[in-house]
Amino acid sequence: MNVREGLVEIEVPEVFSKGPGKRSIAYYSRSMVISRDLTIFIIRNYLKEGGRALDLLGGSGVRGLRIEKECNMDVTINEKNREALKFIHRNKELNGSNARITECNAERCFPDGFYDYIDIDPYGTPVPFLDGAFKSIRNKGIIGITSTDVSNLAGTNPDKTFYLYHSIPERNYLKHEVGMRILIAYVSKRAAEYGFGIEPLLSYFGGYYYRIFLRVRRGKKWAVGSLSYVQEIFGRGYFRKIGPLWIGNLHSNAEYTIPSNLESEKEILNLLRISNDENLLFFYSTEELGRFSGGIMPRIDNLINRLREQGYRASRTQFSPVGLKTNCTLPCILKILKMKDL
Numbered sequence: 001m002n003v004r005e006g007l008v009e010i011e012v013p014e015v016f017s018k019g020p021g022k023r024s025i026a027y028y029s030r031s032m033v034i035s036r037d038l039t040i041f042i043i044r045n046y047l048k049e050g051g052r053a054l055d056l057l058g059g060s061g062v063r064g065l066r067i068e069k070e071c072n073m074d075v076t077i078n079e080k081n082r083e084a085l086k087f088i089h090r091n092k093e094l095n096g097s098n099a100r101i102t103e104c105n106a107e108r109c110f111p112d113g114f115y116d117y118i119d120i121d122p123y124g125t126p127v128p129f130l131d132g133a134f135k136s137i138r139n140k141g142i143i144g145i146t147s148t149d150v151s152n153l154a155g156t157n158p159d160k161t162f163y164l165y166h167s168i169p170e171r172n173y174l175k176h177e178v179g180m181r182i183l184i185a186y187v188s189k190r191a192a193e194y195g196f197g198i199e200p201l202l203s204y205f206g207g208y209y210y211r212i213f214l215r216v217r218r219g220k221k222w223a224v225g226s227l228s229y230v231q232e233i234f235g236r237g238y239f240r241k242i243g244p245l246w247i248g249n250l251h252s253n254a255e256y257t258i259p260s261n262l263e264s265e266k267e268i269l270n271l272l273r274i275s276n277d278e279n280l281l282f283f284y285s286t287e288e289l290g291r292f293s294g295g296i297m298p299r300i301d302n303l304i305n306r307l308r309e310q311g312y313r314a315s316r317t318q319f320s321p322v323g324l325k326t327n328c329t330l331p332c333i334l335k336i337l338k339m340k341d342l
């Protein structure tokens with residue numbers, strides 16, 4: 001079956017599993033379009049045309065083919081699964097692509113060369129692929145990383161968070177922001193081992209996965225600089241220490257342009273609209289604010305408007321539908337909650 005996405009058309013296998021009407025597509029996920037659109041957005045905004053990109057875990061090849069067509073880069077697509085590789089070859093032809101296709105088990109070896117952009121999009125944790133990425137990324141290059149290991153990062157089983165990512169998670173409403181920040185902290189520590197510092201350009205929570213885009217810079221100053229943002233801090237839960245986690249920005253504040261024809265343009269704009277305030281560490285849950293204020297529970301958008309009118313930063317957050325990011329202190333929010341007409 002053929003699917004169109006961005007400027008490419010790809011062929012993907014339909015898989016029939018037991019039971020009537022149970023049909024799915026292998027190596028290609030429609031729900032990940034936004035993750036690929038974000039890749040295009042980041043490359044178009046932060047890298048020069050004509051560099052080299054590596055789609056390390058290719059699947060159907062759609063991401064690599066889109067990078068070649070929509071960002072004008074010289075692309076390598078890697079995959080270890082023979083069946084998926086057949087589709088990558090077919091899709092390369094279908095799109096008249098010049099992509100190089102390699103067949104490495106990326107946990108053990110890496111396609112040779114150096115790259116300006118490396119994409120790591122595994123099922124599960126990205127950890128086994130980080131060493132290869134830091135050996136192959138160029139200075140000032142960008143690494144795009146997916147982790148579907150959300151439950152371990154968000155602390156469903158805190159022992160696992162500790163032995164896999166060396167951090168103590170938060171298990172309340174902040175768990176996904178903390179999970180994302182634990183992932184960035186972990187990658188920052190691994191980057192420093194290879195002499196790199198990192199700067200998060202954009203961080204996205206897709207419900208069942210985290211997606212981060214990091215600019216890397218080689219040099220002691222950068223490595224030590226980003227390690228200074230990896231800290232243990234007090235959580236909100238029981239006022240116990242959590243982390244180490246990344247306490248720096250999740251998103252860059254740089255000016256951007258949105259490439260035309262992105263299917264997820266609206267979602268990306270929503271993310272960018274809140275990104276400046278989302279750089280604030282942690283958020284309030286309006287449910288919790290309601291309990292603190294003796295049951296006064298205003299509509300979250302009204303509260304955001306009121307806080308802005310008073311000169312504070314205030315936005316929703318992607319990490320929770322009842323979350324409020326603001327630089328206003330708790331006593332001050334409680335005072336505002338008591339105001340009339342909220």
Ligand SMILES: C[S@@+](CC[C@H](N)C(=O)[O-])C[C@H]1O[C@@H](n2cnc3c(N)ncnc32)[C@H](O)[C@@H]1O
Pocket residue numbers: 027028029032036056057058059060061062063078079080081084104105106107108121122123
């Ligand atoms: C989530 S899919 C990739 C989806 C693709 N990047 C996209 O945007 O549609 C992960 C792919 O990585 C491949 N893979 C898993 N482990 C690998 C490894 N060690 N080396 C190379 N490929 C691997 C799997 O066969 C699978 O096709």
